Structure formats: C-alpha cells, structure tokens
Amino acid sequence: MRKSFALQTEPHVADIGGTEFLFQPEVMGDEFLDAYAELRDAQKAKGIDLDNLADADPSDIRRSARAQRVFLARQMLPDSAKLFLRIDVVKDDKVLKSFQDLEEAETYAAKQKGARIVDALRLPSRVLVELLEWIVELHGGGGDARPTTSSSGSSTASRPVGSRGTGRSPSKASTRTRGR
Known part of the structure; x- marks a missing residue:
C-alpha cells in the first residue's frame, strides 16, 4: 500500500486593506507549537482582565497585543514579518x-x-483575532489545514451507490403538493 501526502508550496496570502502579507506555506509542527506556547504564556503573564480593561496597565495591554503580532510574524515570510512588526x-x-x-x-x-x-501598520483588534484564528486553523491542524488547490483540480463526485430512495424530502420547496 502507498499513500502520498501533498505539501503546500505556495505562500498563504492575507490581504489586509490592500496590503498582502505572505505566510509560510508550511510550518513545522514543533516551531508552530513553540510559537503558540510563547503567545499563550505572554497572555497569561500579563494577567489582563478583558472584562475590566479600565484597571489594566496600558503597557501590559500593548505587550499583549505585541505578543500576538510576534506570533503571527513568526509564521510569515521575512519581508511581510518586517512590515507587520514595525x-x-x-x-x-x-x-x-x-x-x-x-x-x-x-x-x-x-x-x-x-x-x-x-x-x-495599525489594525483593528478584530483583524488580529481573525488572523490568529486563520493561522491556527491553517498550521495547527484545523479543518482547512490541507493545501489548497484550484477547483479544476478536484475530482468529480462519485455517483451514489444503490437506487434512489422514495422517501419524502424535508424541504418544502422540493415536496409535491397533494392533489396535483
């Protein structure tokens, strides 16, 4: 038996307001996990209560946001990381x-x-959060972690096995009306 595994070779692209950031096509698991652990540790170390930001030290909030940027930049190609961290x-x-x-x-x-x-590069917090979620899904083994291919590269769907059922459809749009 033989099994082949595809590797992503083209960088992932995040278009943020017209500026493209290139992310590494593949990140080794240990490197990703180390960077993610550092991000989590940085967040915990600050002890920021998101429900009470009024009492938080602004420098702690800045350092927490910076930790997010550093994590994301570690997943980027060098030129993108440089701009992102400036x-x-x-x-x-x-x-x-x-x-x-x-x-x-x-x-x-x-x-x-x-x-x-x-x-x-000033960004709304929601964009940083969306980028974090995307990168964790991409490299952390989430649902869309496999390399992307064009739809023309996909195989056609298999025909269903067996005969078509005669049960009623739960959709009203496809159910015949009685008496017609």
Whole structure:
C-alpha cells in the first residue's frame, strides 16, 4: 500500500486593506507549537482582565497585543514579518525612528519629550483575532489545514451507490403538493 501526502508550496496570502502579507506555506509542527506556547504564556503573564480593561496597565495591554503580532510574524515570510512588526516612534505626526523591538522603541520614545509609540501598520483588534484564528486553523491542524488547490483540480463526485430512495424530502420547496 502507498499513500502520498501533498505539501503546500505556495505562500498563504492575507490581504489586509490592500496590503498582502505572505505566510509560510508550511510550518513545522514543533516551531508552530513553540510559537503558540510563547503567545499563550505572554497572555497569561500579563494577567489582563478583558472584562475590566479600565484597571489594566496600558503597557501590559500593548505587550499583549505585541505578543500576538510576534506570533503571527513568526509564521510569515521575512519581508511581510518586517512590515507587520514595525513600530514607529512619532512626535507631532512625524516618524522620528522605526523599530522592530518594542523595548527599544519604548526606550527611544522615553528620551523624546512628547513622543509616542504606534504600530506602523495599525489594525483593528478584530483583524488580529481573525488572523490568529486563520493561522491556527491553517498550521495547527484545523479543518482547512490541507493545501489548497484550484477547483479544476478536484475530482468529480462519485455517483451514489444503490437506487434512489422514495422517501419524502424535508424541504418544502422540493415536496409535491397533494392533489396535483
């Protein structure tokens, strides 16, 4: 007996507002699990109560969001990851300097009176969550984890075995009306 397994060779593409981010076609299981464990640990370590964000430290919330970005970037191809992780230190709507590392950006911003840190690629939280779900499904063995192929590459459906049943359809649209 012989069994063949397909491997995804083309990068997965996430189009976010017209910007395409390329994700690795395949991620080794241990690498994915290590990155996912780091994300979960980072979320737990912050102890953020999502029902009470008013009492949460803004820097903890920022670090938690950053952990999500780092996890996603680890699944991306290098150029996409670089853009996705870029942090700008901004003052008076001008970018003073860009960074990849949050701590370096915070250190630099602290030395610049009136400067603040912003993600170069600002995204709504829901997009980050949707990306996380998609990547976990893609590489974590979810329902759509197999490589995608074009519909023309699919085989046609098999004919049903046996004779057609004579039972009534539960759909009113396909059920004949009595007396006709």
